[in-house]
Amino acid sequence: MLNIHNPHTGEWLADVPEPTVEIVAERASAARRAQPAWAALPMAQRVEAMQRFRALLAEECEVLAQTLTAEVGKPITQSRGEINGLLPRIDFFIANAAPTLAAETVFSDAAMREVIGHDPLGVIANISAWNYPYFVGGNVFVPALLAGNAVLYKPSEFATLTGLHIARLLHAAGVPADVFVPLVGGGAVGAALLAQRIDGVFFTGSVTTGAKIAQAVAGRFVKLQLELGGKDPMYVCDDLDAAGVQAAAATLADGAMFNTGQGCCSVERIYVHERVHDAFVAALVAHVRGFKAGDPTLESTYIGAVARGAQLDVLDAQVADALAKGATLGTGGARRSGPGNGFEPTVLTNADHSMSVMRDESFGPIVGVQKVASDAEALALMNDTRYGLTAGVFSVDEARAKALLAQVNAGTVYWNCCDRVSPRLPWSGHGDSGVGLTLSTYGIQAFTRPRAWHLRTP
Numbered sequence: 001m002l003n004i005h006n007p008h009t010g011e012w013l014a015d016v017p018e019p020t021v022e023i024v025a026e027r028a029s030a031a032r033r034a035q036p037a038w039a040a041l042p043m044a045q046r047v048e049a050m051q052r053f054r055a056l057l058a059e060e061c062e063v064l065a066q067t068l069t070a071e072v073g074k075p076i077t078q079s080r081g082e083i084n085g086l087l088p089r090i091d092f093f094i095a096n097a098a099p100t101l102a103a104e105t106v107f108s109d110a111a112m113r114e115v116i117g118h119d120p121l122g123v124i125a126n127i128s129a130w131n132y133p134y135f136v137g138g139n140v141f142v143p144a145l146l147a148g149n150a151v152l153y154k155p156s157e158f159a160t161l162t163g164l165h166i167a168r169l170l171h172a173a174g175v176p177a178d179v180f181v182p183l184v185g186g187g188a189v190g191a192a193l194l195a196q197r198i199d200g201v202f203f204t205g206s207v208t209t210g211a212k213i214a215q216a217v218a219g220r221f222v223k224l225q226l227e228l229g230g231k232d233p234m235y236v237c238d239d240l241d242a243a244g245v246q247a248a249a250a251t252l253a254d255g256a257m258f259n260t261g262q263g264c265c266s267v268e269r270i271y272v273h274e275r276v277h278d279a280f281v282a283a284l285v286a287h288v289r290g291f292k293a294g295d296p297t298l299e300s301t302y303i304g305a306v307a308r309g310a311q312l313d314v315l316d317a318q319v320a321d322a323l324a325k326g327a328t329l330g331t332g333g334a335r336r337s338g339p340g341n342g343f344e345p346t347v348l349t350n351a352d353h354s355m356s357v358m359r360d361e362s363f364g365p366i367v368g369v370q371k372v373a374s375d376a377e378a379l380a381l382m383n384d385t386r387y388g389l390t391a392g393v394f395s396v397d398e399a400r401a402k403a404l405l406a407q408v409n410a411g412t413v414y415w416n417c418c419d420r421v422s423p424r425l426p427w428s429g430h431g432d433s434g435v436g437l438t439l440s441t442y443g444i445q446a447f448t449r450p451r452a453w454h455l456r457t458p
Contacts, residue, residue: 001015001016001017001018002015002016002017002018002157002160002184002185002186003015004016004071004160004161006070006071006073006305006340007071007072007073007305007306007307007308007309007340007341008073008295008296008304008305008339008340008341008342009339009340010339010340013070013071013161014160014161016160016161016164016184018184018185018186018188018189019183019184019185019189019192021188021192021195024183024189024192024193024196025192025196027152027178027181027183028123028152028181028193028196028197028198030178030181031123031150031151031152031178031179031181032122032123032150032197033178034150034176034178034179035120035122035123035148035149035150035179038145038148038149038150038175038176038179039120039148039149040148041148043097043098043101043146044098046097046145046146046148047094047097047098047146048174049145049170049173049174049175050090050093050094050142050145050146050173051094052172052173052174053090053142053169053170053173053175054087054090054091054094055173056169056172056173057083057086057087057090057134057169058084058087060165060169061080061083061084062080063165064079064083064134064162064165065079065080065083066079066297067161067162067165068082068083068133068134068159068162069296069297069304070161071158071159071160071161071162072130072131072133072158072159072162072305072307073260073296073304073305073306073307073340073341074259074260074296074304075260075296075298075301075302075303075304076296076297076298076299076301077299077301078258078259078304082132082134082135083134085134085135086134086135086138088423089135089138089139089142089423089439090138090142092423092424093142093143093146093423093444094146096441096444097143097146097147097444100118100441100444100445101118101147101444101445101448102118103115103116103117103118103453104116110457111456111457112454112455112456112457113453113455113457114452114453114454114455115452115453115455116450116451116452116453117450117451117452117453118147118445118448118449118450118451119148119448119449119450119451120147120148120149120447120448120449121144121147121149121199121200121223121447121448121449122149122150122198122199122200123149123150123151123152123196123197123198123199124140124144124149124150124151124152124198124199124200124201124202124223124447125152125154125193125194125196125198125200125201125202125203126140126141126144126151126152126153126154126202127154127190127193127201127202127203127204127205127213128140128153128154128155128156128159128163128204129156129159129204129205130155130156130157130158130159130307131259131262131263131264131307132259132263133155133156133159133162133163133166134162134166135421136204136227137153137155137163137166139427139438139439139443140202140204140438141153141166141170141180143443143444143446143447144202144447145170145175145179145180146444147444147447147448149199149200149447150178150179150180150181151179151180151181152181152183152193152196152198153166153167153180153181153182153183154182154183154184154185154189154190154193155182155184156205157184157185157186158307158308160184163182163184164182164184166182167180167181167182190213191216194213194216194217195216198222199222199223200222200223200224200225200447201213201217201222201223201224201225202225202436202438203225203226203227204227204228204264205227205228206228206229207228207229207361207432210226210228210434213226214226223436223446224435224436225434225435225436225437225438225446226434226435226436227264227427227429227433227434227436227438228264228429228432228433228434229264229361229363229387229389229432229433230264230265230266230268230361230387230388230389230390230429230433231268231269231358231359231360231361231385231386231387232264232265232266232267232268232269232387232389232390232391232392232410232418232419233268233269233270233271233381233382233385233391233392233408234252234255234267234269234270234271234391234392234393234394234414234418235270235271235272235273235372235375235378235379235382235391235392235393235394235404236248236252236270236271236272236273236276236280236394237273237276237375237393237394237395237396237397237400237401238273238274238275238276239395239396239397239400240276240394240395240396242279244394244396245276245279245280245283246283248280248394248416249280249283249284249286249287250283250287251394251416251417251418252267252270252284252367252394252418253284253287253288253291254287254419255267255418255419256268256270256288256365256366256367257288257291257302257303257345257365257367258419259304260303260304260305260306260307260343260364260365261345261362261363261364261365261366261367262306262307262363262364263419264389264433265389265390265412265418265419265421266363266419267367267392267418267419268361268362268366268367268368269351269357269358269367269368269369269370270284270367270368270369270370271369271370271371271372271377271378271381271382272369272370272371272372273371273372273373273374273378274371274372274373277371280369281330281347281349281369284330284347284369285330285331285347285349288330288331288332288345288346288347289331289345291303291345293336293342293344293345293365294336294342303345303365305340305341305342306341306342306343306364306365307341308341309341311341311363311364312335312341312343312364314362314363314364315343315346315362315364315365315366316334316335317356318355318356318357318360318362318366319333319334319346319348319357319366321355321356321357322348322351322355322356322357322368323348325352325354325355326350326352327348327349327350327351327355327357327368328348328349328350329346329347329348330347330348330349330369331344331345331346331347332344332345332346332347332365332366333346333348343364343365343366344365345365345366346365346366346367347366347367347369348366348367348368348369349368349369350369350370350371351368351369351370352370353370353381353384355368358370359385361387375400375404378404379404379407379408382408383407383408383409385409385431386431386432387429387430387431387432387433388409388410388411388429388430388431388432388433389410389411389412389429389430389433389434390410390411390412390413390414390418390419391405391408391410391412391413391414392405392413392414392415392416392417392418393405393413393414393415393416394415394416395415395416398415401415401416402415409430409431410429410430411426411427411428411429411430411433411437412425412427412428421439422439423439423440424439424440425439425440426438426439426440426442426443427439427440427443
């Protein structure tokens with residue numbers, strides 16, 4: 001039984017039963033039986049189901065947002081923003097599924113045609129995340145369903161009620177219950193899911209759990225996609241004027257603290273050229289101090305609760321380690337008083353790579369700032385990591401920024417922006433940030449396998 005509590009108040013929200021191993025197996029078998037009929041439907045009918053799902057999300061946005069805020073601690077305005085932000089992603093998948101998955105004739109003459117087809121994988125496991133359950137889940141189950149797959153969907157145990165809402169709306173939209181199958185629970189349910197006959201595993205979460213999933217399916221030759229962590233760096237160049245420094249500080253403060261810093265692409269370390277360092281730090285600290293932290297149900301709250309109480313220990317340890325090694329506390333640095341999992345938005349300056357805050361994923365409202373003397377030093381530090389999700393450069397010179405970003409080990413790079421995801425662009429990472437990708441037309445094809453057709457005219 002899952003005991004669900006509000007991370008801001010600590011109050012009990014619900015008890016949700018977890019399926020047994022036997023029930024997981026039964027539901028997986030039912031999905032296997034149901035998938036061929038779903039795949040045989042014309043694409044237009046699957047598109048219509050996703051259009052109805054989109055309409056239901058918009059119609060029930062406020063109820064869904066309140067649930068998300070209650071169980072994850074996300075500020076209510078950001079919960080609404082996530083749900084509304086999923087709508088254009090659905091639009092992208094709807095508009096692009098048919099042309100992306102259409103059979104492609106790559107050679108034709110009087111005697112022979114060669115055609116590439118795209119078949120659904122079959123039954124996939126979607127083990128999703130709690131920090132952006134609509135975005136992260138929707139990046140997988142929407143294109144997977146459009147491509148004709150059945151989905152065994154395990155929401156994070158920290159976003160269980162949201163996961164059940166998603167399932168309810170998909171079923172109401174016309175996706176059969178045996179084609180989109182919610183399996184709520186903790187690690188035991190996840191292990192039972194991975195033990196089933198599945199054709200792909202799509203996971204978003206920690207490196208530790210990702211490694212366990214990879215080991216669980218090793219040797220079975222199923223498609224494996226892991227979207228893992230990040231230690232996302234940004235570099236502020238010396239060519240910014242006073243207004244540019246202020247703009248960079250405002251953007252990076254938001255990039256570090258949005259969603260209470262609980263994002264795989266949240267800004268976690270900032271390198272600043274010594275020429276603009278002091279002005280940037282003053283502006284960054286001022287912006288972070290201006291963020292209102294507290295009750296996530298209030299419209300004015302920007303910093304909500306840390307969803308997982310155990311992460312507070314990580315944040316405490318990173319602050320203590322940095323201060324012991326010579327960092328300066330610009331603001332924050334401690335848990336908030338009162339009930340729940342509150343942590344003050346924190347800026348640590350005079351940081352360096354001997355400190356955990358500059359090397360290990362924080363996943364909370366904390367960011368480290370390090371002074372650098374050159375582009376070369378900044379580049380070396382940006383690449384001094386086992387992660388490789390996103391990175392950015394702030395400069396007035398596009399050519400300079402692009403030359404630096406071309407050398408950074410990251411799946412996504414930004415010039416004068418950060419913490420941004422587009423459905424039109426692939427989302428991928430290097431190193432411990434994972435394997436595979438979502439989004440873009442590549443992220444639609446990810447849920448298919450190519451079939452080569454050799455067609456000889458008689």
